[in-house]
Amino acid sequence: MIRAVFFDLDDTLIDTSKLAENARKNAIENMIRHGLPVDFGIAYHELLELINEYGSNFPHHFDYLLRRLDLPYEPKWVAAGVIGYHNTKIAYLKTVKGVRRTLLRLKEMGLQLGVITDGDPVKQWEKILRTGIDDYFEAVLISDSVGVKKPHRKIFEKALEMFDLKPHEAAVVGDRLYSDVYGAKRVGMTAIWFKYGKYANRELDYLEYADFTVRDLEDVVEIIRGLNSEEGSDKEVPAH
Amino acid sequence: MIRAVFFDLDDTLIDTSKLAENARKNAIENMIRHGLPVDFGIAYHELLELINEYGSNFPHHFDYLLRRLDLPYEPKWVAAGVIGYHNTKIAYLKTVKGVRRTLLRLKEMGLQLGVITDGDPVKQWEKILRTGIDDYFEAVLISDSVGVKKPHRKIFEKALEMFDLKPHEAAVVGDRLYSDVYGAKRVGMTAIWFKYGKYANRELDYLEYADFTVRDLEDVVEIIRGLNSEEGSDKEVPAH
Numbered sequence: 001m002i003r004a005v006f007f008d009l010d011d012t013l014i015d016t017s018k019l020a021e022n023a024r025k026n027a028i029e030n031m032i033r034h035g036l037p038v039d040f041g042i043a044y045h046e047l048l049e050l051i052n053e054y055g056s057n058f059p060h061h062f063d064y065l066l067r068r069l070d071l072p073y074e075p076k077w078v079a080a081g082v083i084g085y086h087n088t089k090i091a092y093l094k095t096v097k098g099v100r101r102t103l104l105r106l107k108e109m110g111l112q113l114g115v116i117t118d119g120d121p122v123k124q125w126e127k128i129l130r131t132g133i134d135d136y137f138e139a140v141l142i143s144d145s146v147g148v149k150k151p152h153r154k155i156f157e158k159a160l161e162m163f164d165l166k167p168h169e170a171a172v173v174g175d176r177l178y179s180d181v182y183g184a185k186r187v188g189m190t191a192i193w194f195k196y197g198k199y200a201n202r203e204l205d206y207l208e209y210a211d212f213t214v215r216d217l218e219d220v221v222e223i224i225r226g227l228n229s230e231e232g233s234d235k236e237v238p239a240h
Numbered sequence: 241m242i243r244a245v246f247f248d249l250d251d252t253l254i255d256t257s258k259l260a261e262n263a264r265k266n267a268i269e270n271m272i273r274h275g276l277p278v279d280f281g282i283a284y285h286e287l288l289e290l291i292n293e294y295g296s297n298f299p300h301h302f303d304y305l306l307r308r309l310d311l312p313y314e315p316k317w318v319a320a321g322v323i324g325y326h327n328t329k330i331a332y333l334k335t336v337k338g339v340r341r342t343l344l345r346l347k348e349m350g351l352q353l354g355v356i357t358d359g360d361p362v363k364q365w366e367k368i369l370r371t372g373i374d375d376y377f378e379a380v381l382i383s384d385s386v387g388v389k390k391p392h393r394k395i396f397e398k399a400l401e402m403f404d405l406k407p408h409e410a411a412v413v414g415d416r417l418y419s420d421v422y423g424a425k426r427v428g429m430t431a432i433w434f435k436y437g438k439y440a441n442r443e444l445d446y447l448e449y450a451d452f453t454v455r456d457l458e459d460v461v462e463i464i465r466g467l468n469s470e471e472g473s474d475k476e477v478p479a480h
Contacts, residue, residue: 034369075382076374079365090330125319129274134316142315 002190002227004163005106005220006141006156008174009117011197012217013099014127015092018197020056023088024048027062030084031077038069057120095131096196098218103136105221109228112163114139116156116172118149118179139163150176151183160187171227173220175199177210185209190227192220242430242464244403245346246381246396248414249357251437252457253339254367255332258437260296263328264288267302270324271317278309297360335371336436338458343376345461349468352403354379356396356412358389358419379403390416391423400427411467413460415439417450425449430467432460 010016028036028043036043046068050061058064062081066073106113113136117124121142128134139162143155150156160170167188174180175194184191193210194217195201212223250256268276268283276283286308290301298304302321306313346353353376357364361382368374379402383395390396400410407428414420415434424431433450434457435441452463 034374075361075385076365076369076380078362079369082362083366083369086326086330090326121315122318122322125316126323129316129319129323134274140316145315 001169002111002171002224003165003169004112004114004159004171005224006114006116006159006170006172006184006189008150008172008176008180008194009115009124009127010119011096011175011199012173012180012194013095013115013133014131015094015096016127016197019089019092022092023085024051026088027081027084030080031062034076034080035074036077036080037071043069057123090130093127093130095133096217098216099133100136102217102220103133105218106224107136109221109225111224112138114141114159114163116141116143116150116159116174116180118143121145150179151186153183153187156183156187156189160189171220171224173214173217177202181210185211192223194220241409242351242411242467243405243409244352244354244399244411245460245464246354246356246399246410246412246424246429248390248412248416248420248434249355249364249367250359251336251415251439252413252420252434253335253355253373254371255334255336256367256437259329259332259334262332263325264291266328267321267324270320271302274316274320275314276311276317276320278311283309297363330370333367333370335373336457338456339373342457342460343373345458346464347376349461349465351464352378354381354399354403356381356383356390356399356414356420358383361385390419391426393423393427396423396427396429400429411460411464413454413457417442421450425451432463434460 007013024047025044028040028047032040043065047061047065050064050068062078063073066077103113115137119142121144124142128140139159141155141159143149146155146158148154160167171190171192172180172184173192173194175196176199177193181191181193190211191209192212192214195213195215214220247253264287265284268280268287272280287301287305290304290308302318303313306317343353355377359382361384364382368380379399381395381399383389386395386398388394400407411430411432412420412424413432413434415436416439417433421431421433430451431449432452432454435453435455454460
């Protein structure tokens with residue numbers, strides 16, 4: 001019997017990859033519009049490399065971009081980048097298709113819902129609050145607050161503790177085979193791979209661990225319904 | 241002969257005080273809306289005290305607010321504060337009444353225009369770019385980039401150097417009696433006090449230094465026109 005479903009946030013509930021790509025492109029375009037003397041392709045490539053090296057939450061992307069492009073520090077260009085980035089982020093931030101219907105159906109079925117995500121806690125909450133999906137969830141677990149990253153056992157075990165559940169009573173839905181699917185399976189939770197976003201076409205070894213694969217988030221509702229209507233639905237999920 | 245006019249930014253070209261007040265109030269309101277268990281008046285008062293102690297560019301206002309209110313760190317509340325603050329900042333950021341007309345008239349009269357401001361360079365440029373007034377100015381001087389704050393002589397002298405002018409060929413317009421008016425006068429520039437915003441009703445000693453006082457920014461145009469049409473308009477402005 002599944003009593004709780006935990007969702008990953010980025011590219012599962014919220015369309016983050018597309019957003020980030022658009023935001024970065026608009027940042028570079030706005031910098032060039034305000035005088036950055038660099039070809040778009042070169043600057044964008046350099047920004048992606050920088051983000052790859054320093055991480056997406058590094059607070060000095062645009063300052064460092066100027067250094068890497070051998071340009072003087074010009075706060076006007078940095079400001080133009082910040083504006084282009086933030087305007088896009090706010091304009092395009094939206095939930096993945098079907099999110100609200102899926103969450104509502106699951107609530108109607110009496111399930112508890114949670115979010116399990118990596119990332120900066122304030123930024124993750126910003127996405128949740130800006131898209132207005134906070135009321136669907138009894139718990140939001142951000143791995144940073146626990147001092148680990150998915151697929152660390154601790155974050156999934158903490159999720160189970162919060163709802164006082166056994167592993168087989170919970171399902172995890174996420175787009176990442178390692179972080180979400182492998183992470184859920186190793187503690188004995190049901191894993192639903194959401195084939196979506198930039199990892200949609202990967203076929204990694206971890207794939208074998210997914211109990212279910214969906215391309216449409218709303219299919220999660222039928223999977224949970226099916227699991228809970230099965231005879232002996234309290235059975236342990238067998239280890240793979 | 242006045243050849244250049246330098247404007248202060250906050251509460252001279254851009255309505256910053258009102259904006260900051262609204263943004264802070266909306267931040268607290270949004271935090272309370274998302275569960276902050278504190279009375280609005282208490283939380284707002286604490287935030288103002290904190291900003292007073294740590295400065296308005298301190299990057300951890302909302303984290304510290306929770307500490308000062310003896311509350312646990314809750315990234316959801318911090319995110320709610322950030323959203324309330326930024327939404328207001330972007331929605332309400334606007335130029336002071338008459339700014340565009342004033343700048344346009346001065347350009348038509350052949351004057352060079354500049355901005356002389358304190359504050360974080362990227363944030364100041366953000367205000368300039370978001371309000372779209374950047375094209376009016378040949379120079380934007382942010383004191384941080386020079387390592388000083390107004391009324392330090394160096395920032396005003398640098399402004400004159402950039403346009404290759406003598407002090408009596410430049411005027412400064414600003415709302416602050418110490419930073420702008422005193423700062424301009426001590427290097428020999430014409431000082432126009434813009435009686436506006438939170439300092440509009442102050443009558444400090446520095447007042448005696450202002451060459452002109454305006455309550456409407458557009459009056460600057462007539463003042464400059466008057467100075468430049470006077471007989472012997474190349475005269476030194478007498479020291480007070």
